[in-house]
Amino acid sequence: MNYRHAFHAGNFADVLKHLVLAQCLEHLGKKAKPYRVIDTHAGVGVYDLTGDEARRSPEWKEGIGRLLKTTAPAELDDALNPYLDVIRAMNDGDALTAYPGSPEIAARLARQDDRIHLCELHKDDSVTLDRRYARDARVKVQAMDGYRALPGLVPPREKRGLVIIDPPFEHRDEMAFMAQAAKSALERWPTGTFIFWRPLKDLWAQERFDVGLAEWLIADQGLEGEKLLRADMWVRELSEEGPLAGAGVVVVNPPFQLEERLLKLLPWLTDLLAQDDGAGWRLDGCITDDSLMVDEF
Ligand SMILES: C[S@@+](CC[C@H](N)C(=O)[O-])C[C@H]1O[C@@H](n2cnc3c(N)ncnc32)[C@H](O)[C@@H]1O
Incomplete structure (x- = not known):
């Protein structure tokens, strides 16, 4: 296990993943009944952006750094604020020194x-x-x-909540591990909200994961198509080689309004975080073999 998230904390991929996580948690918090968050690949919770790793690999500057420097249109407040409020609460004034991982977003x-x-x-x-x-x-x-651990953790006692699966993708079969975990957990807890993060690198494996999960959920588990959402963003032209250019999430049982909010947010966020002309995004409410990236743009 060589992966250290401290080298990547706050980059464009974290921004999209954590925006979605914060939206889902905000929605869960609207009902009085308690909920449970299960984070299968948690990391260390908080990242020091002045630390050695972040200094050697300042990816956050092109992610959360750019987002905090800009003034977003007011119509994006609903989508941005649950996430940005957590970051603002951890930092003094304009200085950005601490970045929340998924555990800290959940804890806050x-x-x-x-x-x-x-x-x-x-x-x-x-x-x-x-x-x-x-x-x-x-x-x-x-x-x-x-x-x-996951099969023993679902369904949680609260019967409401969220699972986030955010592996490091060091192993070439990670997509298959994640698919297996997804199926066994969703069979046990079909009403939970699940967020699956995956890189847009090996696009064949990623598409197989997305479409395979969607087909299984809809055909075998009777899930309605609108209870699935995928949101992806790439800041450069996608490539299997070199640093990560794109990533995103598949969300099962997304909160009401997530799709609508992301539809407004993603074009703006992609423009803001773009690193070359090859940047783009996609948002699919229904994942099928036809919803390939090239069709979107
Ligand atoms: C991408 S990072 C997680 C980042 C975190 N979810 C966040 O958003 O702040 C992946 C983490 O998973 C850990 N990890 C790797 N394999 C794991 C496994 N099989 N079970 C639990 N943790 C694992 C790594 O040590 C690393 O800290």
Whole structure:
């Protein structure tokens, strides 16, 4: 396990993933009943943007750095604020030194009765995570393979909530691991909201994951098509080689309004974060073999 998220924290891929996560949590928080967040690949929770990793690889400057420097149109407030408010609360004034990972976004948006279950396999990272949330009775940290832990964690007692699966994609079969975990967890908890993050690198494997999951959910599990959403963004022309140029999420049981908000947000965000003329985005409410990227633009 060589992957260290500190080299990438706050980059364009984190921005889209965390915007979607914050939207989903904000929606869950609208009902009084408590919810549970299960984060299978949690990382360390908070990233120091002045630290050695971020200095050696300042990807955040082209991600959250650009977003915080701009004034967004007011019509995007609903989509941006749940996420940006978390970041603003962690930083003083205009200086951006701390960036929230998915556990911290959950910890800051969750209420007193909500619960957060974090799995992190990397030994040092799980210790860091455990220390960070030791005094937060809502948070449980498990130093374990998130894929193995997941079947035993769903459905949660609260019967409401969200699973985020955000693996490092170091293994060439990661997409297959994620598909397997997705199916066994969704069979157990078909009404949970699930966020699957995947890179746009091996586009064949990614498309197989998306379409395979959608077909299985709709044909075998009887899920209605509108209970699926995928949102992707690429900041340069996509390529299998070199640094990551695009990424996004597949969301199962997305909150009402997520699609509408992302439809307004994605064109603007892509323009803002574009690094060359090859930048683009797609938003599919229904994932089929026909909804290939080239059709969108
Ligand atoms: C992309 S990072 C997670 C970032 C985090 N979700 C966020 O948004 O802030 C992936 C993390 O998964 C951890 N990891 C790798 N394989 C794992 C596994 N099988 N189970 C749990 N954690 C794993 C890595 O150590 C790394 O910290």
